[in-house]
Every structure is written in structure tokens, then in C-alpha cells.
Amino acid sequence: MxxxxxxxxxxxxxxxxxxxxxxxxxxxxxxxxxxxxxxxxxxxxxxxxxxxxxxxxxxxxxxxxxxxxxxxxxxxxxxxxxxxxxxxxxxxxYGYKSAFHAPILRRDRGTGRPTKKDRREIDDLKEDFFDDDK
Known part of the structure; x- marks a missing residue:
């Protein structure tokens, strides 16, 4: 200018x-x-x-x-x-959701590895959070 x-x-x-x-x-x-x-x-x-x-x-x-x-x-x-x-x-x-606002999934110490059912629930939760519909 x-x-x-x-x-x-x-x-x-x-x-x-x-x-x-x-x-x-x-x-x-x-x-x-x-x-x-x-x-x-x-x-x-x-x-x-x-x-x-x-x-x-x-x-x-x-x-x-x-x-x-x-x-x-x-x-x-x-x-x-x-x-x-x-x-x-x-x-x-604003088309993407920031990873900084993603839910932090924690398991109690000593509970061991997630079971197959736990794994599915975790995957469903992650999928719902990052869905474009919401």
C-alpha cells in the first residue's frame, strides 16, 4: 500500500x-x-x-x-x-473437529486390556465423535 x-x-x-x-x-x-x-x-x-x-x-x-x-x-x-x-x-x-477437543479415554489402572466388547464400545464412541453429521 x-x-x-x-x-x-x-x-x-x-x-x-x-x-x-x-x-x-x-x-x-x-x-x-x-x-x-x-x-x-x-x-x-x-x-x-x-x-x-x-x-x-x-x-x-x-x-x-x-x-x-x-x-x-x-x-x-x-x-x-x-x-x-x-x-x-x-x-x-469449522468443518473439522479439533483433536484437542476429542474425548480422552482412560481406563482405571490394573483393569487389564480391554475386552472385545470394550473395544467395540470405544470404537463406537470415537466414530460418533468424529462423525460429520454432528
Missing amino acids: TKEIEKLRIDKYLWAIRVFKTRSLATEACKAGKVKLSGQNIKPSYVVKVGEVYHIQKGIEKKVIRVVDLLEKRMDAKTAALYYEDQTPIEDT
């Missing part, structure tokens, strides 16, 4: 807007096909253009961002948010 940047690599842009923690992680994501433009994988050296929409997969998290302006240097998160528009659909944003 201050200085006009002519050319900017996608890996550097994704690092600058804080999608990835390091530039090398952004480069690896591009090489692994985790960053897409119109369904096509793009190389880390791809030149970013204002108005383009990128689909990014980072672990189980999926993001859809539109480039508003180019940012060359990494800044604080509030400032970096001005350089892109998050267009991630709400079902993708």
Missing part, C-alpha cells in the same frame, strides 16, 4: 501475510502441491498478481484467499490481514 511492488514470489507473499511460519515452509507447500490457483499447482517462484484467488491446504486446515495488495516484508498479523481477503467457506473453516 505504501510502495509499489512489481514482482513478488508466491512463497514470499504467503510467508509475509502469515499463512506460513517460515518462507521455507511456504516453498515446501508449493512444491508439494498444497497451493493452487484455479485448480492448478503452482511453483514457489510464481509471480503473485492482485485479485487472484489461491486455495491453500495446511495440514487439515484449508484456506481460500484473494490477493488485495502485495506485501514483501513480514509484518504483524493485523497489518498483514489488510493485504488479503479470506474467502474460506464457513464449512471448511
Whole structure:
């Protein structure tokens, strides 16, 4: 917004807007096909253009961002948010249940290994928790 940047690599842009923690992680994501433009994988050296929409997969998290302006240097998160528009659909944003909120199954000490019946109950409980219906 201050200085006009002519050319900017996608890996550097994704690092600058804080999608990835390091530039090398952004480069690896591009090489692994985790960053897409119109369904096509793009190389880390791809030149970013204002108005383009990128689909990014980072672990189980999926993001859809539109480039508003180019940012060359990494800044604080509030400032970096001005350089892109998050267009991630709400079902993708909250579409997965976090493993941090999963029930922790514990058995009392000394009860031994679970029986076949116990194992089925544990599997049913896990299946119900991670079901998409709920």
C-alpha cells in the first residue's frame, strides 16, 4: 500500500501475510502441491498478481484467499490481514473437529486390556465423535 511492488514470489507473499511460519515452509507447500490457483499447482517462484484467488491446504486446515495488495516484508498479523481477503467457506473453516477437543479415554489402572466388547464400545464412541453429521 505504501510502495509499489512489481514482482513478488508466491512463497514470499504467503510467508509475509502469515499463512506460513517460515518462507521455507511456504516453498515446501508449493512444491508439494498444497497451493493452487484455479485448480492448478503452482511453483514457489510464481509471480503473485492482485485479485487472484489461491486455495491453500495446511495440514487439515484449508484456506481460500484473494490477493488485495502485495506485501514483501513480514509484518504483524493485523497489518498483514489488510493485504488479503479470506474467502474460506464457513464449512471448511469449522468443518473439522479439533483433536484437542476429542474425548480422552482412560481406563482405571490394573483393569487389564480391554475386552472385545470394550473395544467395540470405544470404537463406537470415537466414530460418533468424529462423525460429520454432528
